[in-house]
Amino acid sequence: MSAIEHPRPMPNGAGLFDLPTELAIDTDVARRVIAEFIRGQLRQAGFERAVVGLSGGIDSALVAYLVAEAIGAERLLCLMLPYRTSAASSQGDAETVIEHLGCAGDMIEISSMVDAYFGWADTGLVGAAGAEGLTASALRRGNVMARIRMTVLYDRSVTWGGLVVGTSNKTESLIGYTTLFGDSASALNPIGDLYKSQVRQVAAAVGVPETIIRKAPSADLWPGQTDETEAGFTYPELDRLLFWLVDRRRSPEELEAKGFAPERIEWALKAVAGSEFKRQVAPVAKLGPRTAGVDYLYPRRRPGSART
Amino acid sequence: VQPLRIALAQIAPRLGLLDENLARHHALIGQARTGGAGLVVFPELGLTGYLLQDLAAEVAMRLDDPRLLELAGATAGEGPAALSAIVSFVEESADHRLFIAVALLEDGRVRHVQRKLFLPTYGLFDERRFFAAGDLLRATPSRLGVGVGLSVCEDFWHLGVPQMLALDGAQLLVNVSSSPGRDLAALNEVGLGTATSWRTLLRTYAQLTTSFVVFVNRVGVDESISFWGGSEVIGPNGDAAFSAPLYDEGLYFVDVDLADVRRERIALPLLRDERLELAVRELGRIVKERAGQADDSTAEPGSQPGLDVAAR
Numbered sequence: 299m300s301a302i303e304h305p306r307p308m309p310n311g312a313g314l315f316d317l318p319t320e321l322a323i324d325t326d327v328a329r330r331v332i333a334e335f336i337r338g339q340l341r342q343a344g345f346e347r348a349v350v351g352l353s354g355g356i357d358s359a360l361v362a363y364l365v366a367e368a369i370g371a372e373r374l375l376c377l378m379l380p381y382r383t384s385a386a387s388s389q390g391d392a393e394t395v396i397e398h399l400g401c402a403g404d405m406i407e408i409s410s411m412v413d414a415y416f417g418w419a420d421t422g423l424v425g426a427a428g429a430e431g432l433t434a435s436a437l438r439r440g441n442v443m444a445r446i447r448m449t450v451l452y453d454r455s456v457t458w459g460g461l462v463v464g465t466s467n468k469t470e471s472l473i474g475y476t477t478l479f480g481d482s483a484s485a486l487n488p489i490g491d492l493y494k495s496q497v498r499q500v501a502a503a504v505g506v507p508e509t510i511i512r513k514a515p516s517a518d519l520w521p522g523q524t525d526e527t528e529a530g531f532t533y534p535e536l537d538r539l540l541f542w543l544v545d546r547r548r549s550p551e552e553l554e555a556k557g558f559a560p561e562r563i564e565w566a567l568k569a570v571a572g573s574e575f576k577r578q579v580a581p582v583a584k585l586g587p588r589t590a591g592v593d594y595l596y597p598r599r600r601p602g603s604a605r606t
Numbered sequence: 607v608q609p610l611r612i613a614l615a616q617i618a619p620r621l622g623l624l625d626e627n628l629a630r631h632h633a634l635i636g637q638a639r640t641g642g643a644g645l646v647v648f649p650e651l652g653l654t655g656y657l658l659q660d661l662a663a664e665v666a667m668r669l670d671d672p673r674l675l676e677l678a679g680a681t682a683g684e685g686p687a688a689l690s691a692i693v694s695f696v697e698e699s700a701d702h703r704l705f706i707a708v709a710l711l712e713d714g715r716v717r718h719v720q721r722k723l724f725l726p727t728y729g730l731f732d733e734r735r736f737f738a739a740g741d742l743l744r745a746t747p748s749r750l751g752v753g754v755g756l757s758v759c760e761d762f763w764h765l766g767v768p769q770m771l772a773l774d775g776a777q778l779l780v781n782v783s784s785s786p787g788r789d790l791a792a793l794n795e796v797g798l799g800t801a802t803s804w805r806t807l808l809r810t811y812a813q814l815t816t817s818f819v820v821f822v823n824r825v826g827v828d829e830s831i832s833f834w835g836g837s838e839v840i841g842p843n844g845d846a847a848f849s850a851p852l853y854d855e856g857l858y859f860v861d862v863d864l865a866d867v868r869r870e871r872i873a874l875p876l877l878r879d880e881r882l883e884l885a886v887r888e889l890g891r892i893v894k895e896r897a898g899q900a901d902d903s904t905a906e907p908g909s910q911p912g913l914d915v916a917a918r
Contacts, residue, residue, distance in 0.1 A: 323790040324797030330853050331787065331832045338827030342621070595659040597829055601622040 314511050315498045316534040321541055323496055325503035329367065332488045336368035339486040340461060344604030347373040347460030351451050351481075352395055352403075353518065354378075354388030356501050356510050357489065358465040359395045363504045364488050365463055371401040375458045379447040382409040384518055391510050398507065404454070408446045415442060440519040444480025452483075461485035469494040469533065472540050473566070474573020475517075475525065482576065493537040531562065539566050610750060613638035613646040614837040614858040616850050618826025621655030624665045628653060628673055634857055635680045635691055641859050645690045645750060649782050649824035649837075650722075650759050651706060653695040656784035657828035662736045666698035669716060674709075682714030690717075690750060692822075694758065694782050696737075697721065703738035708756045708782050710746060718746035720756035724764050730786060730831065733760075743767065745774035752777040752864055755817075759783040762807060762821075772815035772877055777842075777867045779815065781808075783823040787834035787852075801836050801852060813844030816870045816877060818862060825855050842870035 340346060348369065350362045365374050376399075378392045389405075396403035416439060417425030417432045425431050451462045464484025466476050468491050476482040489497060494515065501511050514524040515533065526532050531539075539558050542548045543566065548556070553563050579591060588594045615634050619627050631648060638646035650656065654665040667674050674695070681691050690712040697707035697719070706722035721740025725733035748754045755771025755778070762768065762781045771779055789799025796802055804821070812819040818841060825835040837850040839860045848860040871877060894900035898912025908916035 320791070322792040324792050324794065327787075327790050327797040327852070331790075334825075334832055334853060335827050335830075338832075596661060597621055597657050597659060599621065599829065600661060 314502055314508065315495070316532070317495050317499055318534050318538045318541075321493055321495045321499075321534075321537055323492075323499065325500050328492070328496075328500055329364070329504065332364050333368040336365055336463070336486070336488055339599070340369065342599035342604060343461060343485070344606060345459065345461050347375070347458055348463045349375045349377065349451055349455045349458055349460045350463050350465065351447055352376045352378050352392040353465075354385070354391035354510070355513075355515060355518075356506065357467050357497055359391070359506045359510050360497055360501045360504065361463055361465045361489055362395055362399060362401070363501070363506055366399045366401060367504065371399045373460070374399065374401040375454065375460060376401055376403045377451060377454060378403065378405040379408050379450055380405070381412055381443055382407065383521065385516075385521065387513075388518055391507070391513075394507055395510070398505075402458075406450055406454075408443060408450065411446050412439070412443055436519050440517060441477045441480060443519075444477035448480050448483045455485075463488065464490065466490055467494050467497050468492055469537055469540060470525075471577060472544060472573070473529070473536070473569040474576050475529075476573075476576060478576050493541065494533040495537045530565075535562075536566070539563065540570070543567070543570070608644075608751065609861060609863050610645060611641070611643045612820060612839060612860045612862060613641060613643035614820070614822050614839070614848075614850060614860065615646055615648045615652070616822060616825055616835045616837045616854070616856055616858060617649065617652060618824060618833070618855055619649070619652050619655045621828050622658060622661045622665055624654055624667075624673070627655070628677060631677055631691075631693060632680055635677075635689070637857055638691075639683070639687060639689055641857070642686070643689055643859060645692070646857075647692045647780060647782065647820055647822045648694060649822050649833075650694045650708070650784040651696070652693060652782070652824065655828055656824070656833070657831065658696070659732075659736060662696050662704050663698075666696040666704050668698050668700070669719060674716065678711040678716050679714050681711045688713065688749070690748060692756065692780055692782065699738075704736065705740055706733070706737055706758055707740075708758050708780075710748060710754060710756060712749050717748065718744070718754070718756065720744070720758070722758035722761060723767065724760040726760045726763075730788070731760075743770055743774075745771050745776035747775075748778075750778065750864070752867070755779045757781045759785060762811070768811040768815050768817075768819075769880075772817050773880060773882065776817060777864065778818045778820065779811065780820045781822075783821065784833055785823050786831040796836070796852065798834055798836075798852065801834055804836070805838070808838055808840050809844045809846070812840035812842055814876060816842045816874055817867060818842055818864070825853050842867045843874075 348365045352358045362376050376396050380389055415426045416434050417423055419432050455462050462484050464487030466482050467489050470476055498511055516524045550563050554560055584592055681689055692710055694708040697705045708720050709716050710718040723740045725737055725739050727734035745753045745755045753775035755776030757767050768779050787798050787800050794802045808819050808821050820839050822837045823835055824833045826833055834852050836852045839847040841847050847862055850858045895902040905914040906916040
């Protein structure tokens with residue numbers, strides 16, 4: 299990890315981002331737990347290497363730094379998977395991460411795969427989805443892009459001989475701002491219990507470049523899109539609301555008494571309940587005497603489960 | 607009562623791999639002996655790993671299991687080579703109930719077994735689904751020259767356990783744990799909410815029971831959860847004699863003077879002054895009230911026997 303230049307310590311995110319007091323965590327402990335988690339998961343699965351899809355954003359950048367910290371950059375492959383309309387700055391930021399870490403990196407443009415499905419609106423050339431695909435919504439296109447990235451990550455995980463490490467954070471998972479079997483798909487997720495504000499805090503601690511920490515979070519589905527304008531929330535505000543609702547078990551009435559706006563509370567409750575399905579494995583119809591996930595309960599990493 | 611060297615085996619057991627963990631225990635008992643320890647303590651389910659679910663039945667051992675007896679055999683020795691070991695495993699009774707058990711091994715045999723009494727089944731815990739709860743709480747005499755009280759993790763979140771063990775003659779209270787770390791809020795004393803809570807409990811129990819408290823917690827990762835270590839030895843005045851680092855695997859040696867118990871109990875005779883008959887009387891009353899066999903002094907007037915709210 300000597301290649302990484304550590305910025306001056308900013309325990310409260312001073313100057314870089316807004317960190318609500320109740321969300322501040324001990325980043326030393328977090329890094330220690332996460333490093334053990336990554337090493338433990340890989341060892342128990344019989345792997346020594348990992349693959350991370352780098353978007354240029356803070357979540358995947360942080361995961362890359364954490365994986366490098368846990369197992370060494372030489373065991374990490376970072377894949378950049380841009381579509382042709384993806385922001386050039388995202389690409390540049392992803393390249394900076396690879397450069398800083400000194401890990402293996404590769405770029406696979408997914409445009410031809412996405413276009414082969416939806417077609418080419420500019421020329422009217424139809425793709426596998428037929429004429430209807432030409433007018434597909436940004437949401438559908440975004441979901442397909444996320445799932446194609448997943449497909450590539452899992453394919454390259456075979457040739458690299460590593461596990462796919464997830465990059466979804468707790469905030470987006472709780473409000474369902476993820477694509478099922480897309481960006482939410484992974485073999486293990488080291489940051490899934492960190493709110494976006496905490497992602498920023500840990501990112502600052504491990505030395506993720508400031509430009510990446512500073513920039514507005516975006517799904518980068520169209521130029522200028524940002525998470526916060528779409529949700530109508532700032533992340534520190536949403537993180538606080540979710541923290542008090544989920545972690546501290548406050549009722550909607552109690553949240554209102556804490557000063558959260560009723561319409562924000564209502565929006566969050568709906569978003570959390572409405573995305574419950576994304577956070578759980580699909581239910582299996584119970585028919586036999588013993589059913590996986592119901593009354594056949596084993597640890598994922600049980601004896602004999604490791605690849606040999 | 608001699609000065610005692612205690613070895614704390616803050617290890618990361620391999621989940622479901624009994625043979626591998628047994629070998630590790632044998633090796634560490636050997637290291638503890640070489641290091642001059644009179645007692646070596648392993649964490650909760652150190653022989654099996656914690657998050658077993660349906661694996662529990664596959665790694666269970668009866669108390670007459672040759673592998674357990676062989677491990678007990680490793681404690682035998684002449685003079686300073688003899689030592690006591692406290693180990694934990696899944697115990698299967700003759701009627702096929704599965705318990706989380708902790709055993710004191712010494713003089714080459716299983717000296718005492720304590721089954722976990724309190725099985726947390728809330729939050730991230732699901733123990734009662736897979737295990738039976740023990741019904742007995744007993745302190746045990748030991749070759750160490752003092753009574754020993756064994757308990758397992760959650761047992762120490764119930765006030766009566768350390769108190770009853772001390773009143774039953776224990777001067778050395780041992781808690782073996784697989785405590786999952788959680789709550790990383792920056793305002794925590796040691797960066798981890800779980801560790802902060804445990805540290806408070808251990809110091810309080812040592813002080814209130816005027817006993818040594820030995821806490822051995824595992825490290826490593828089972829599935830989503832990470833175990834935080836932080837094993838400790840607390841003296842009978844409530845001061846820490848030793849605190850192991852969080853998350854670091856290791857065999858840590860601590861020297862204690864068991865005579866501290868006598869000094870503390872003479873100076874601070876809390877146990878002498880305990881009112882056991884008062885506790886038994888009042889607890890007996892509360893049991894009767896809950897069972898509806900006596901009037902509940904704190905229930906709403908007009909409530910049905912055994913209920914504390916009056917239906918309208």
